[in-house]
Amino acid sequence: MGLKTIVSAEAGKQELVITREFDLPLELLFKAYEEPEIVEQWMGTKVLKLENRKHGSWQFETSDSKGNVVLRTNGTIHEFVPNQKITRTFEMENTPYEVHLEFLDFEKLTDDTSKLTMHIVYRSVAMRDEMLKLPFAQGINMAHNKLQEVAGKLR
Amino acid sequence: MELRRDVFQAIADPTRRAIIVLVALHAMTPSAIAENFDSSRQTISKHIQILAECELLEQTQNGREIYYHLNPKKMKEIADFIEPFRKLWDERFNKLESVMKKFKPKK
Numbered sequence: 270m271g272l273k274t275i276v277s278a279e280a281g282k283q284e285l286v287i288t289r290e291f292d293l294p295l296e297l298l299f300k301a302y303e304e305p306e307i308v309e310q311w312m313g314t315k316v317l318k319l320e321n322r323k324h325g326s327w328q329f330e331t332s333d334s335k336g337n338v339v340l341r342t343n344g345t346i347h348e349f350v351p352n353q354k355i356t357r358t359f360e361m362e363n364t365p366y367e368v369h370l371e372f373l374d375f376e377k378l379t380d381d382t383s384k385l386t387m388h389i390v391y392r393s394v395a396m397r398d399e400m401l402k403l404p405f406a407q408g409i410n411m412a413h414n415k416l417q418e419v420a421g422k423l424r
Numbered sequence: 425m426e427l428r429r430d431v432f433q434a435i436a437d438p439t440r441r442a443i444i445v446l447v448a449l450h451a452m453t454p455s456a457i458a459e460n461f462d463s464s465r466q467t468i469s470k471h472i473q474i475l476a477e478c479e480l481l482e483q484t485q486n487g488r489e490i491y492y493h494l495n496p497k498k499m500k501e502i503a504d505f506i507e508p509f510r511k512l513w514d515e516r517f518n519k520l521e522s523v524m525k526k527f528k529p530k531k
Contacts, residue, residue, distance in 0.1 A: 274514035276506055280435040287510075289517045297524045307527070311520040385517075398432040404508040 278401055283394045285401070287387040295377040298385060299352045302373070314342075321349045327357070344368070352377075359389075366400065367392050431502055434478040439463065440471050444494060447481060451493035 278285040291298050301307050305316040308329075317328040328343040341362040348356035353375055360368040372388040391397040435441055443457055458468040472492060475481040480499065481492045 274510055274517055276510040276513065278506060280441055281438060287513055289513070291517070291521055291524075293521060293524050297527065298520075300527070301520045301524050307523060311516065311523045313519075394436050398436070401506055401509050402432070404512045 278397070281394055283392065283397050284388065284390045285397060287389070288384065290378065290382060290384045292381065293383055294381055295352055295375060295383040298383045299375050302355060303351070317341075318343075320346065322346065323349060325349070340364075344371075367396055369396070369400075431478045431480065431498065432505075434474055434480055435502065437471070439468070440475055443468075443471055443475060444480065444499075447492050448494045451484065451491040453489050453491055457492065 274287065274289045276285060276287050293301075301311060303321055305319045308314070308319065309316050312329065314329040314331045317330055319325075319327045323346065325346040326343065327346060328341065330338055331340040331342075333339050343360055343362060344358040346355065346357045348354055355371075355373040355375075357371050357373075358368050359371050360366075369392070370390045372386075372390075374386040374388070376384040376386070378384050389397075391400065435444070439461065442460070446452060446457060446460060454469055454472055455465070457472065458465045461468055472481065476483065476492070478498065479495055482495045484491050484493065
């Protein structure tokens with residue numbers, strides 16, 4: 270079986286495309302983006318606001334295990350076409366990362382399967398690369414923290 | 425402070441990407457590489473230098489000539505950089521799928 274989630278990031282371009290095929294009917298896939306309670310479940314964030322309409326806005330909040338807010342994200346919805354398309358902006362509050370634009374296309378493959386294509390456009394190539402590297406950097410950080418934790422116990 | 429060049433920076437430039445494509449086929453001397461471009465020899469050799477600093481290109485000495493070839497290990501490293509990003513989304517989407525599968529019977 271091939272990779273279900275594919276990230277294509279061409280060198281030197283300020284955009285990237287994430288595609289994923291789901292073992293879900295199109296309607297259920299779209300619902301996962303539409304209903305705030307469901308978004309909260311799979312994104313692991315609190316949905317402060319989600320106005321699914323043209324010129325609507327959204328705001329999510331992520332907390333750590335102790336309940337401290339670690340990240341707030343927000344944006345504006347430009348297009349909202351049920352079972353087809355969501356166009357929105359995405360911004361991480363209080364970070365050096367600038368706002369980017371997201372095009373989400375929802376497609377029916379069969380009655381029970383569907384596909385999501387996320388086309389993300391950043392302000393610059395450098396900004397895109399920073400975002401791509403973020404989970405890599407966090408992974409290193411986490412490994413480092415884990416190491417410190419273990420090392421601390423050894424003392 | 426040592427200034428480390430970034431591989432992403434290295435491959436962001438179209439000329440440098442073209443050089444990578446060229447030497448991927450076979451090892452080449454700097455002058456053979458430069459012949460493929462309209463830019464000056466100095467410009468191309470600066471690009472080669474940046475790629476070599478990032479270890480994307482490796483050099484071998486053959487008599488008096490220096491040959492550059494591609495370092496496949498480093499190219500793979502670029503792919504590995506993106507892997508945690510892909511994994512993050514993959515896990516997120518797996519969660520979405522399992523949440524929605526449970527949602528089904530309630531409907």
